[in-house]
Amino acid sequence: MAKISRIISGSPVRPIAVGEPALIHEGNGLRRTTPVLNVRRVSPGEVRFETKNTQYVLKISPANRITKEQIT
Structure with a gap:
């Protein structure tokens, strides 16, 4: 079964962590x-992550850029 792909714009409320929503x-x-699988x-402006049913590309606005240390 193919996963849904979504491109979304926003900013993480907390670090994106495997095993956590x-x-x-x-x-x-x-x-x-749903919980993140990987x-x-x-990059400072984009995070790609996957859940059980969806592959996400999160586009982060310049004011809300994150660093690799904020992803666990």
Whole structure:
């Protein structure tokens, strides 16, 4: 079964950690995912992570850029 791919814009409320749901603040509210299975790529402006059913590309606005240390 193919996973859904989503490109979202926002900022993580807390570090994105394997085994924990990701909490993402988006313009229209808060997104809570199912537990994260892996974080595949991190840059100051983008995080790619995967849950059971979805592959996410999180585009982070310049004001909310994160560092690799904020991803666990």
